[in-house]
Amino acid sequence: MCGIVGYVGKKNTVEFLLNGLKELEYRGYDSAGIAVLNEKNSDSNIEVYKALGKLVNLEEKTSEAIKNDFNLGIGHTRWATHGKPTELNAHPHLGEYSYVVHNGIIENYKELKDELMQKGHKFVSQTDTEVIVHLFENFNNQLNDPTIAFKKTIENLEGAFSILLISKADPSKIFFFKHGSPLIVAKGKDEGEALFASSDAPLIGLAGDVVYLEDGVGGVVTNGEIEFFSDDYKWSTLPASKQYAQKDGYRFFMEKEIHEQSTVVVDTMMGRIKDNAINFDEIDESIIEGINEIKICACGTSYHAGLTASYLFERLSKVKCNVEIASEFRYKEPLLTKDTLFIVISQSGETADTLEALKMAKEAGLKTLVVCNVDNSSMTRTADFSILTRAGIEKGVASTKAFTTQTVVLWMLALYFAKAKNTISENKMQEELHALREVPKSLVVYDFIHEKCKRLSKRYLHGHGFFFIGRDVFYPLALEGALKLKEISYLHAEGYPAGEMKHGPIALADPELFTIALMPENLLYDKIKSNVEELSARDSTICTISPIPFELSDDYIRTNKFDHYMLEFFEMLVAVQLLSMEISVRLGNDVDMPRNLAKSVTVE
Numbered sequence: 001m002c003g004i005v006g007y008v009g010k011k012n013t014v015e016f017l018l019n020g021l022k023e024l025e026y027r028g029y030d031s032a033g034i035a036v037l038n039e040k041n042s043d044s045n046i047e048v049y050k051a052l053g054k055l056v057n058l059e060e061k062t063s064e065a066i067k068n069d070f071n072l073g074i075g076h077t078r079w080a081t082h083g084k085p086t087e088l089n090a091h092p093h094l095g096e097y098s099y100v101v102h103n104g105i106i107e108n109y110k111e112l113k114d115e116l117m118q119k120g121h122k123f124v125s126q127t128d129t130e131v132i133v134h135l136f137e138n139f140n141n142q143l144n145d146p147t148i149a150f151k152k153t154i155e156n157l158e159g160a161f162s163i164l165l166i167s168k169a170d171p172s173k174i175f176f177f178k179h180g181s182p183l184i185v186a187k188g189k190d191e192g193e194a195l196f197a198s199s200d201a202p203l204i205g206l207a208g209d210v211v212y213l214e215d216g217v218g219g220v221v222t223n224g225e226i227e228f229f230s231d232d233y234k235w236s237t238l239p240a241s242k243q244y245a246q247k248d249g250y251r252f253f254m255e256k257e258i259h260e261q262s263t264v265v266v267d268t269m270m271g272r273i274k275d276n277a278i279n280f281d282e283i284d285e286s287i288i289e290g291i292n293e294i295k296i297c298a299c300g301t302s303y304h305a306g307l308t309a310s311y312l313f314e315r316l317s318k319v320k321c322n323v324e325i326a327s328e329f330r331y332k333e334p335l336l337t338k339d340t341l342f343i344v345i346s347q348s349g350e351t352a353d354t355l356e357a358l359k360m361a362k363e364a365g366l367k368t369l370v371v372c373n374v375d376n377s378s379m380t381r382t383a384d385f386s387i388l389t390r391a392g393i394e395k396g397v398a399s400t401k402a403f404t405t406q407t408v409v410l411w412m413l414a415l416y417f418a419k420a421k422n423t424i425s426e427n428k429m430q431e432e433l434h435a436l437r438e439v440p441k442s443l444v445v446y447d448f449i450h451e452k453c454k455r456l457s458k459r460y461l462h463g464h465g466f467f468f469i470g471r472d473v474f475y476p477l478a479l480e481g482a483l484k485l486k487e488i489s490y491l492h493a494e495g496y497p498a499g500e501m502k503h504g505p506i507a508l509a510d511p512e513l514f515t516i517a518l519m520p521e522n523l524l525y526d527k528i529k530s531n532v533e534e535l536s537a538r539d540s541t542i543c544t545i546s547p548i549p550f551e552l553s554d555d556y557i558r559t560n561k562f563d564h565y566m567l568e569f570f571e572m573l574v575a576v577q578l579l580s581m582e583i584s585v586r587l588g589n590d591v592d593m594p595r596n597l598a599k600s601v602t603v604e
Helices: 013-023 055-061 109-118 130-143 146-155 253-269 300-317 352-363 378-382 401-421 426-442 447-460 474-489 498-503 525-537 565-586
Strands: 003-008 031-037 046-052 072-078 098-106 159-167 173-179 184-188 194-197 207-212 217-222 225-228 293-298 320-325 340-346 367-372 385-388 465-470 493-497 513-518 541-546 555-558
Touching (some): 003 159, 003 173, 013 072, 013 194, 046 055, 072 159, 098 130, 109 130, 130 146, 146 173, 146 217, 293 300, 300 320, 300 340, 352 367, 352 378, 367 378, 426 565, 447 555, 447 565, 465 474, 465 498, 465 525, 474 493, 474 513, 474 565, 525 541
Parallel strands (some): 293 340, 340 367, 367 385, 465 493, 465 513, 513 541
Antiparallel strands (some): 031 072, 098 159, 159 173, 184 207
16 A cells, blocks of 8 residues: 655655656555655755645655755655544655654554654644654654664554654665565665665666565665665665556556456466466475365455466365355454465455465465465565465556456466365366466457446446355355446445345345346256346346346347356456446546555555
């Protein structure tokens, strides 16, 4: 969610900070700000600029500052947690002579704030972040040593906090610390240059060597020289070029990423599908030895991928599989036994609830595996094994290609386990491998499907809600379709198992209730047909997505015929993504950055 950037060096500091924040826009934010200084000035004043809304508003405020010479600065895009989205609550936050940017949540901020106010500190915002800078100044006023004051500040904070702090008490320094929320420090290409960011996107092309900070690691940069407070760090190398972030003629990143799905799954499968088996270089068959249960833990769209996989693991691998919502799992006092393989799924590898669930599993001694899109993320560094989805950077907040590649990886993993456990026949394996090779074809965006979604979108702008319904793996797909529509259109939608409609929700059926029915030819067609007939008899407006025309449909999105239900799954996935996007476009919403949402949710 929130984004952090920082810079020390001889280049245009304001320009770097603004460009860095642009690279982090996709994560979601409601305000932005920067603080810059020039230590060569006798008074070393810190200049601060903040703005609500999009970065263009901050750019307008810094139009004069960008011409000035600053050798040091910090910047931030904020997604509100404590305090409303206001300019006063935007970062950087100030004390008397220092500024801080922070990602995460300070859990003991109320106690600290009360104590500091009693000592005469004046707070101007509603945020938890502001206590950091006042706590730092409280210690520095006593010690007259900013480095020791910063260390003592860290010792007194509880919760999740990645921090950059600058102070007129020592204007040559940026202090940094990471605990629970991602932060990267990098050596710039020029002498005396150091850079910071909460993701590597702002750093690519500008830095070569980086440290992906582990929890509990911090330090200080003085005139570009990086000093760590501990030895718990290692240097890595960034890729040299930015091969992303362009819309390539599409209206939105989401639209581009929907179209990319048919190509990125090729990368996902590359080298992993053999003539008669699945191969993962990242793991070996011993991972399933002694395992009687698989537990999958994830949030949001990744949870839907996990739920889809649970059907495949049990059907193909013949191993019990449970799926948990990470934010609930952490607090249910779960029973964790060592015959369980614990799998977490995350696009970013930084999702706070999922990361904490992974740590719980590790502490309980379970084998752990992460399915993730980002190498060197917190989860890939924590889990015993990692399988990368190779989706490329996903900029649209509403996930598309990340979900697709997660589902393909998990399908392949189910087959990998099935082979290791000898629960699949040679003929069945060949059928599944053939279907996997056909997945790119099923993800092509066909013009006739896209045009039908565009035309239908104008019919679904009003009413009192949507039901997306499906059976088996098409139930999690219904959940995902409903989530996409909610995220970007702000219309109420629910995903439901089709057979459950008659157990209560059918009471809502009327012409203003829109039912999106996922009706695959190759899996339980007659069963879901009966469920749709029940809704039609109660006058619900029915839109069927299927290769087979259905006489009771009010609207029909025709899909291609395939001989495997998972190929139907992926083509219907494209259809619900397109329908949600076109409805959002008709409503005039921001498709790529919907309100209130963040791309990478790094707070609980």
